[in-house]
Amino acid sequence: MLRIAAALFLAAHAPPTGQTDTAIARIRREVAAVNAQLPRCTRDSVDVFGFSTEGGAMEIYRCGGAVRKLVTHFYGETGQAREEWYLSGDHPFFLFHVDERYDHPFGRVVRREEERVYLRGDAMIRWLGSDGPRPPAGDDAQARLAELSDVLKDLLDRARTGRTDAS
Secondary structure, three states, X not given: OHHHHHHHHHHXXXXXXXXXXXXXXXXXXXXXXXXXXXXXXXXXEEEOOOOOOOOEEEEEEEEOOEEEEEEEEEEOOXXXXXXXXXXXXXXXXXXXXXXXXEOOOOOOEEEEEEEXXXXXXXXXXXEXXXXXXXXXXXXXXXXXXXXXXXXXXXXXXXXXXXXXXXX
């Protein structure tokens, strides 16, 4: 009963579909603008340890001194992952995540999953997985948002300080 009430509350307070579509279009334009701007940005690279068993690397793109994009690569024996974070100030507005799984340790890729997360403020407004759209509100979305927030906080700290190890 409580879940039904929560779902009804979220549905009643969710932005109308037209507003969400407009926000998604705006985010897509901003992603394209950031990518177009990258050749004029400064690019730094740092190793990132503590996220995966075989380490990782992060590319930091700063435009006008502000971090606009983080590209991370995480390596493991059973797969690898890549994340592209798009930021305005220290606030993310889009995440593209690719997870690839190997057929055996350090083998060939046999499964690839993608995830796209559209954000406005501290809220998820669209969440797409390889299996299609997922509800951007609810327990799963809130758990994923909390997880992403923790990851981004650590990545931004590493981008600012050059720190490579887990905190």
